[in-house]
Amino acid sequence: MINKIAKAFENPNKKAFIAFITAGDPDADSTVKFILEMAKAGADLIEVGIPFSDPTAEGVVIQEANIRSLANGMTTDGAFDIVRRVRETCDIPICFMTYANPVYHYGYDRFFTKCEELGVDGIIVPDMPYEEKAEMEGPANAHNVSVISMIAPTSESRIQMIAKEANGFIYVVSSMGVTGVRSEIKTDIDSIVKSIKEVTDVPCAIGFGISKPEQAADMASKADGAIVGSAIVRIVAEHGKDSAPYLYDYVKSMKDAVANV
Amino acid sequence: MSKGRFGEFGGQYISETLMNELIKLEEAYEHYKNDPEFNAELTKLLNEYAGRPSLLYYAEKMTKDLGGAKIYLKREDLNHTGSHKINNVLGQALLAKKMGKTRLIAETGAGQHGVATATAAALLGMECEIFMGKEDTVRQALNVYRMELLGAKVNAVTTGTMTLKDAVNDAMREWSNRCDDTHYCLGSVMGPHPFPTIVRDFQSVISKEAREQILAIEGKLPAAVLACVGGGSNAIGTFYNFINDEGVELIGCEAGGKGVDTPETAATMATGTLGIFHGMKSYFCQDEYGQIAPVYSISAGLDYPGVGPEHAYLRDSGRAKYVPITDDEAVEAFEYLSKVEGIIPAIESSHAIAQVMKIAKNYSPDQSIICCVSGRGDKDVAAIARYRGVDLHD
Numbered sequence: 001m002i003n004k005i006a007k008a009f010e011n012p013n014k015k016a017f018i019a020f021i022t023a024g025d026p027d028a029d030s031t032v033k034f035i036l037e038m039a040k041a042g043a044d045l046i047e048v049g050i051p052f053s054d055p056t057a058e059g060v061v062i063q064e065a066n067i068r069s070l071a072n073g074m075t076t077d078g079a080f081d082i083v084r085r086v087r088e089t090c091d092i093p094i095c096f097m098t099y100a101n102p103v104y105h106y107g108y109d110r111f112f113t114k115c116e117e118l119g120v121d122g123i124i125v126p127d128m129p130y131e132e133k134a135e136m137e138g139p140a141n142a143h144n145v146s147v148i149s150m151i152a153p154t155s156e157s158r159i160q161m162i163a164k165e166a167n168g169f170i171y172v173v174s175s176m177g178v179t180g181v182r183s184e185i186k187t188d189i190d191s192i193v194k195s196i197k198e199v200t201d202v203p204c205a206i207g208f209g210i211s212k213p214e215q216a217a218d219m220a221s222k223a224d225g226a227i228v229g230s231a232i233v234r235i236v237a238e239h240g241k242d243s244a245p246y247l248y249d250y251v252k253s254m255k256d257a258v259a260n261v
Numbered sequence: 262m263s264k265g266r267f268g269e270f271g272g273q274y275i276s277e278t279l280m281n282e283l284i285k286l287e288e289a290y291e292h293y294k295n296d297p298e299f300n301a302e303l304t305k306l307l308n309e310y311a312g313r314p315s316l317l318y319y320a321e322k323m324t325k326d327l328g329g330a331k332i333y334l335k336r337e338d339l340n341h342t343g344s345h346k347i348n349n350v351l352g353q354a355l356l357a358k359k360m361g362k363t364r365l366i367a368e369t370g371a372g373q374h375g376v377a378t379a380t381a382a383a384l385l386g387m388e389c390e391i392f393m394g395k396e397d398t399v400r401q402a403l404n405v406y407r408m409e410l411l412g413a414k415v416n417a418v419t420t421g422t423m424t425l426k427d428a429v430n431d432a433m434r435e436w437s438n439r440c441d442d443t444h445y446c447l448g449s450v451m452g453p454h455p456f457p458t459i460v461r462d463f464q465s466v467i468s469k470e471a472r473e474q475i476l477a478i479e480g481k482l483p484a485a486v487l488a489c490v491g492g493g494s495n496a497i498g499t500f501y502n503f504i505n506d507e508g509v510e511l512i513g514c515e516a517g518g519k520g521v522d523t524p525e526t527a528a529t530m531a532t533g534t535l536g537i538f539h540g541m542k543s544y545f546c547q548d549e550y551g552q553i554a555p556v557y558s559i560s561a562g563l564d565y566p567g568v569g570p571e572h573a574y575l576r577d578s579g580r581a582k583y584v585p586i587t588d589d590e591a592v593e594a595f596e597y598l599s600k601v602e603g604i605i606p607a608i609e610s611s612h613a614i615a616q617v618m619k620i621a622k623n624y625s626p627d628q629s630i631i632c633c634v635s636g637r638g639d640k641d642v643a644a645i646a647r648y649r650g651v652d653l654h655d
Contacts (some may be wrong), residue, residue: 050471053552054538056433057276063420075550100274100537127274127537131263152278154440162277172277182338252395 003144004093005121005168008044009224014259016225017216018205019232019251020047020097022065022080024074030241032085039092041248044167044225047124050079050098055089057099057126057238059180063228076106083118095122095148095168100136108139116143117215122168124148130162152176152198163196170196172223174208180230182209189222190212213257220258228254234250265454268577272571273453275433275540282440286454289360294462297359299359306351309378310384311341313466314349317474322601323617330484330624332617334634335471337495338606344636345467345495346377350446352463354381357444364388364443368432370397370425370491371562371609372404373636374448379413380445389413392432394424397561404640409478421556425491425565440567449492450569453540457569464498482627485510485620488635489612490583493526493572495635500581510582512556512620513572514612516558517585527556529568530576530583538566543573545571559588559648562609562636586612594618595638607636607643 006014012106019038023031035046052068055062083094096115103111103125115123123145128136137147146168151159153176163170172192174185193204206219207227216226235250236243264287265271273283293299307313316336324332327614337345343490354365365382366389369375375391382389391408395417398405408415421427429452437444450457450464468486475483486503488496503509518526526532526546533544538553544567547552558564575581586594591608594615599605606614610633624630638645646653 054426056430056539057437067421070552095516101551103547103551104537105534105547105549109484124626126276127540129273129275129277129280129282131273137602152276152280154278154281156281158277158281176278178434219344229512245323 003121003146004091005045005146008093009169015220015256015261016044017207017251017258018043018045018047018188018225018227019043020049020227021236022049022051022062022069022117022233023079024051024069025065025233025236026068026240027072028074028078029081029126030243033244034236034247035086037244037248038251039090041251043092043251045093047227047229048079048083050076050096050102052099052102052202055099057178059178059230061233061237062066062179065233076102080114081120083120087119093121094119095121095124097124100125100127101138105111106107108136111141112140112145115145120145122146122148124150124171125210126150130158159192159195160199163200163202166200166202168202170202170204171227172204172206173221174206174210176181179208181211183208185215185219189219193223213253215261216254217257222260226258265458267571267574270541270543270573271454271457272542273540274537274542275453276437278437279440283453283455285360289356290455290459293356293359297353300506303352303355306355306443307466311347311351312339314347314470315339315364317471317478319478320602326601327618327621329622329626330628331626332474332621332622333483333629333631334604335467335499335631337467338604338610338634338637342373342377342380343639344373344377344607345379345464345498346374346448348498349448349460349463349494350374350377350381353444353446353459354387357446358385358387360444362442362444364390365446366390366392366432366435366443367446367448368392368428369448370428370564371560371607371640372397372401372408373562375408375413375415376404376411378446379411381415383411390435391415391534392418392435394418394422394428396423397425400561400644401640418533422488426553449494450497450571451492451539451567457571458539460494461497461571463499464494465501467495467498467633468500468502471499475629475631479629482506482509483631485512485612485618485623485630487512487514487613487630488633489609490515490568490572491565491609493568493569495633496651497569497571499633500575504580511575511580512616513581513583514586514616515583516560516563516612517587518557518559520587521585525557526585527558527564528565528585529566531585533568541570543570544568559591559644560612562607563612583614586615590615592645595641595645605638605642606633606634607638608641610635
């Protein structure tokens with residue numbers, strides 16, 4: 001199986017749009033439908049959130065999605081099944097986003113064996129920083145899954161250390177704090193990306209706080225792509241099982257915005 | 262293996278946003294822990310403000326009543342603010358101030374750590390914000406008002422089970438949002454490195470004193486040392502200077518809630534499995550998919566689904582043992598110590614007293630055991646009354 005993350009960033013003239021969705025919110029059937037819809041609308045990579053009881057890096061919107069999803073019975077195996085169903089018709093690059101404990105508890109080798117079988121290309125784990133990633137990265141790489149590195153506004157002297165070992169893509173955290181929609185992003189993204197680009201060709205996507213097409217265009221212009229989570233999860237919170245057309249319109253507007261910068 | 266490990270336990274499983282802050286904290290701590298001026302300042306605060314050293318009290322009536330070992334109580338309940346929490350808080354607040362921080366944030370369960378942090382912030386002229394599960398703000402309403410009196414802002418956390426774990430979640434979120442001027446004054450020997458080490462060092466004053474005191478009184482080491490364990494800060498403080506004394510049994514008493522064979526328990530050692538949460542690898546109460554379990558205990562301070570990594574290590578290496586104590590047993594011990602010795606212990610500390618009541622008779626009168634009374638029980642009186650079906654009116 002070929003790791004497909006590079007595909008999301010392959011067109012140098014069109015920046016990537018990465019969409020996050022919480023698995024099982026409001027149910028597994030809907031998540032499958034929403035992923036396919038967002039792929040159709042032009043998303044270049046989908047982050048599938050495996051819900052966790054205590055998502056300490058998330059703001060209120062995604063916290064509540066995690067709670068809804070778990071209350072509806074979603075599990076790690078359920079998230080794998082969602083990917084299996086998506087893969088029947090769609091080969092869009094997919095990364096899981098979750099916390100260290102669900103993966104650790106499932107067993108690293110067992111988890112990444114399944115990822116490889118189903119064609120999951122990467123994993124984003126906000127509570128697994130550079131210092132701790134080895135225990136997960138070994139088994140992940142053995143199964144051709146990229147552990148995505150995060151770089152934050154406070155990373156400073158750590159930026160190049162992290163970037164040098166990054167693979168798949170680099171998740172540049174735009175703002176302090178947790179995920180969630182923000183009216184303004186104040187971090188000096190340009191200097192972070194410049195520092196990254198000095199040491200690696202791995203593409204950079206910017207996430208946290210982005211909700212509007214203008215913001216996405218602005219962020220994508222500074223890097224290789226933009227990531228949106230809370231704004232998408234908010235659409236699902238509002239429209240539930242009927243979210244598909246709203247997600248299509250939203251993702252299309254965001255992809256159009258980032259593709260033309 | 263990364264830094265801050267106790268065997269395989271510990272580590273720094275935290276968001277990248279906080280990594281540089283943790284590194285700065287570690288560097289500052291490594292510098293100041295050997296700085297005579299810092300230590301003189303801290304000792305002065307501990308002795309002249311917090312009231313240290315705390316007494317090692319010979320509980321003669323209890324000893325006679327139970328029969329067996331001589332029972333000594335390490336009276337952390339007599340500290341200013343009424344618990345051991347002040348030991349750690351004064352250390353961290355002073356360290357934060359040296360680091361140029363102007364604001365302290367903290368989680369609290371029973372409210373003891375929140376009160377201690379608010380107190381230190383008032384004393385040192387720092388801003389203070391406390392995160393407390395909404396459920397606990399109801400159980401411990403008095404402590405909420407106490408924190409507000411001390412000038413702190415108390416945020417009632419409405420996510421998850423609305424208890425201690427959720428308070429930690431929100432305190433971590435707030436710290437990752439604002440760390441340039443803010444120190445997260447973590448209240449237990451948990452979280453990412455360097456917290457388990459820093460908190461242990463600041464709490465180890467308990468066993469440093471207790472060891473000297475018992476040698477002065479008895480001329481020999483105790484047979485056993487007991488303390489209650491939630492995250493484990495008073496326990497590690499009580500154990501630490503006895504760890505190398507091989508003959509001394511170390512016994513941690515965790516919250517069994519309604520029983521370890523029920524889901525309503527917070528006994529991590531008895532029912533938990535290995536996991537990664539709140540910055541550390543340790544034992545946690547969790548389900549088959551690694552979702553953190555909603556734990557329960559009558560004691561808001563022990564109502565936590567994990568345990569500090571050094572305790573996990575002490576348990577697995579066989580150096581310490583951990584036993585669950587049910588709500589019923591703890592309430593009985595609460596009432597027992599009040600009646601027999603005239604000391605109303607915190608419901609947390611009552612878990613350790615309950616174990617003393619079980620084991621004292623297994624020792625001979627020429628042996629001694631030390632039990633840490635980690636806090637005073639005034640805050641629990643209303644809850645115990647409710648537990649006994651007594652309706653209190655103001």
